[in-house]
Amino acid sequence: MEELGAGLAKVGTGVAAVAIVLGLLLLIFFIGARAKGRLQSPVAIVVFLGPAILLLAYGLIVPAFRTTVGSFQNASGQDWVGFANYTWIFTAPGNSTFLINTILWLIIAPVLSTGLGLTLALLLDRMRRESVSKSLIFMPMAISFVGAGIIWGLIYEYRDPSKPQVGLLSQVVMWLGVEDPPNWLLWQPFNNFLLMVIMIWIQVGFAMVVLSAAIKAIPSDVVEAAELDGATGYRLFSKVTIPMIRGTLIVVLTTIMIAVLKIFDIVRTMTNGNFGTQVVANEMYAQAFVAFDVGRGSALAVVLFVAVIPLIVYNVVQLRKERAIR
Amino acid sequence: MSVEAHEFIPLPRQDPPLAAARRRLSSPVATVIVIAITVLWTIPTVGLFVTSIRPVWQTKRSGWWGIVEDRTVTLDNYVQVLTGGEILPEGIAPYLFNTVAIVLPATVIPILLACMVAYAIAWVPFRGANIVFVGIVALQVLPIQMTLLPLLTMFSNGWSIGPVPIFPNLDNPETGRSLLMGTYVPLWLVHTTMALPLAVFLMHNAIARVPKEIIDAARIDGASHYVIFRRMILPLALPAIAAFAIFQFLWVWNDYIVALTFAGSSADVAPVTPYLAKLAGGYGVHEHLLTAGAFIAIVIPIAVFFLLQRHFARGLVVGAVDG
Structure with missing residues (x-):
């Protein structure tokens, strides 16, 4: 029983994460909607693209770049070794x-x-x-x-x-x-x-x-x-x-x-x-x-x-x- | 990269009457060969299941086909592998819950974010929209291996360019260990990020196809982008969302490399895959428990697969080019 409780708490964490992300998105939608006139489109672009671009930059582009750099370094990543690897x-x-x-x-x-x-x-x-x-x-x-x-x-x-x-x-x-x-x-x-x-x-x-x-x-x-x-x-x-x-x-x-x-x-x-x-x-x-x-x-x-x-x-x-x- | 793989590759559907009429009478030889291969393809999974319901002494005495002679079956193996016990210090249950806790956000969040990107690219006119789209979709070429090492460093030590912190070092001052490690957060983030390029591609296909008149009419009525997105785009894109959701669900449920890298095999956060792999690699393998555990882990994706097969085929065909 105790184990089931702990398990449900874990599932709850997952549900909470979804809820928090939804809440944050609604919040930035709400803030974005306050922009009027000529600002409307640029703000919408930032709101809609921002989260994904940030994630992709941090999670894919920069890591891929760092891996490429790392491939020219030694085991501990301290010194350059050219094409040795x-x-x-x-x-x-x-x-x-x-x-x-x-x-x-x-x-x-x-x-x-x-x-x-x-x-x-x-x-x-x-x-x-x-x-x-x-x-x-x-x-x-x-x-x-x-x-x-x-x-x-x-x-x-x-x-x-x-x-x-x-x-x-x-x-x-x-x-x-x-x-x-x-x-x-x-x-x-x-x-x-x-x-x-x-x-x-x-x-x-x-x-x-x-x-x-x-x-x-x-x-x-x-x-x-x-x-x-x-x-x-x-x-x-x-x-x-x-x-x-x-x-x-x-x-x-x-x-x-x-x-x-x-x-x-x-x-x-x-x-x-x-x-x-x-x-x-x-x-x-x-x-x-x-x-x-x-x-x-x-x-x-x-x-x-x-x-x-x-x-x-x-x-x-x-x-x-x-x-x-x- | 405006290829639409799922459009190009025709999907299983009802035969048009003409094609059905032209089809030759079914050939018995073909039928026999196909049935033989089907049986061959199914036997491995059946073997797993049968082993998992045989009593332990039986599994040591004969192979699973021995069930023909002695039909004793039991659920003991399932009880043991779920709760742990003498042989297994820990059961599969906590890991199963971890899998669910990882899968939910890792499926919902990337789809939502991808829909947002797709909407902006398709319906908020701006210069460079096409470049942004191609740029994101092209990221599919990056294999997960390209990101693992730097991401692990970033999550555990933070990251800065010179003195400028770009990603904070979230160490717990008492233990010196990163607050992020040992939580689901890295897993959610990595799965979400890896899914985005393909998700954006698929959602864009669906969202760009919404009739222009509907959007224009809503704009004239004074609806903001946010209202249009929530009230019109999301409901209209639902079939595409469902197709990708199944694909992403199966991908995350079955993932091993991300789990192993960012969760190890700790019962706090690791999903079932590393647990099973550890069980399989251990000394003195206990077949009866291993098979029961494996069956528990595969039965849910298989159920999803059988229920939603058609969508799954669709997702796979497009997901094929995934990184």
Whole structure:
């Protein structure tokens, strides 16, 4: 009971915060409304834009600037070290692991998610009752990476083969006749792929829903004309369907790539980057908040930022092009 | 950057009659493959749930599929993980309340602020409105990692340019510890700030589309910007607000990196994600409790997801480009 009281007090804090912010906003609205005549518009602009601009300046712009500056400084942020942190990232012997892993993640997880999502979207297009499957495949998207990590940790669990198995993967492999399944999460380098499976499990639903909508939006006269010309099956797919949804495919692919690049939660909960599974985003966290090396942590953040830019730019350009056509 | 992703990417909707007519007869092979994948996709979550309702001695003796042979089920694991007990020094309950306390403001406040920005940009004519809009939306390229270190320093030590304090150092004189750390404030602020660029983009799409005649008529009747904003803009933007609210709710509920950085895993402020991660990483993992805890944490977003799926799809498609 006592615990419930404390809990409700916490929720109350949240509600109070919302109420206070609402009150403050109403107050500045009230003050702003007193401005008359030519002052009206300028005051309204300050009132409406002010809070957001302040937050963005303090919470995003200045911190990003300071991180960039910090990436050229040493571990404690006292001295300038030029590009030393960047040189360290790309040349230090141990670092090739997280660099290579991140590149593998960046290629494998998005391609497989999109590919499987596209296959499902095409198959769904030929089904009468599709909504239940769609919902269930889409559902992992609502689960946190930490939750997904626990779910899959259960599947990858290792037990001595002489004992009854608890992990589904080991059990299935043993049913199939393998006598001595490996300890999955320690099984280098394949453990990386097992972690990617979690990401794919989450992202396939997203790819499927978006691509399925794109396929349905292909005008039926286009398909009919192609069919009259004798295009069926694979030819119809490669010459009509794919070109018609090309833009959406690219958007889905780059979107998942952006998410993958920043993947942190899965690796941290499953292996914490041990056993050869480290990636850039988790290395950034480890450098910044475990090793307290501000310089290296900042430099890794900048690397992530720079890597994300071309993906987003390509994404936006693609969206614009599609819109212009429509 | 006037792209409107959610407009461009068509969303699931009823088939037009023509398309439905053209559709080939449903193929049995396709149906079988899809059902197989659906089952495959659902098994992991089912495994989690089944493990969470089996008695502890059962979970040690056989995998969750063992429930086919012995159908004993129990809620003991849930009781234990909620309240704590011998095995777990602390239950999940305080963390669950923390999640709620974090989610509420972190969802409502960014939406409100974004609506205000969107209104000013769309309906209060001023020079540079377009630049402000593009500038804010472009901030989406910044990954959260770019802000974590300086923000943590700012919250705990304040921040000044030379002698000029820009953000006060709010140390408690007795403990020397910042008054802000160990409260929800940093979490609310960080989530709000990170959400703004995307929120402004989405709300602007909705608010700029309000018919000009309505706004003009209200202006002629003497309504101030504030009245128009409260009485007309907010109600008219409600569908867009709802769509983004679901998206932001799920994002904050499931967040781990912000929670870990600004709340650690203290029962005072940390949400469920760091609690579960700690539980999962601990020695002598207790599957029956871990699965019960994880199920408690995922059941609410899943419920929200199933109830409001269509809006969620919409939010995701646009949120895709989020930073």
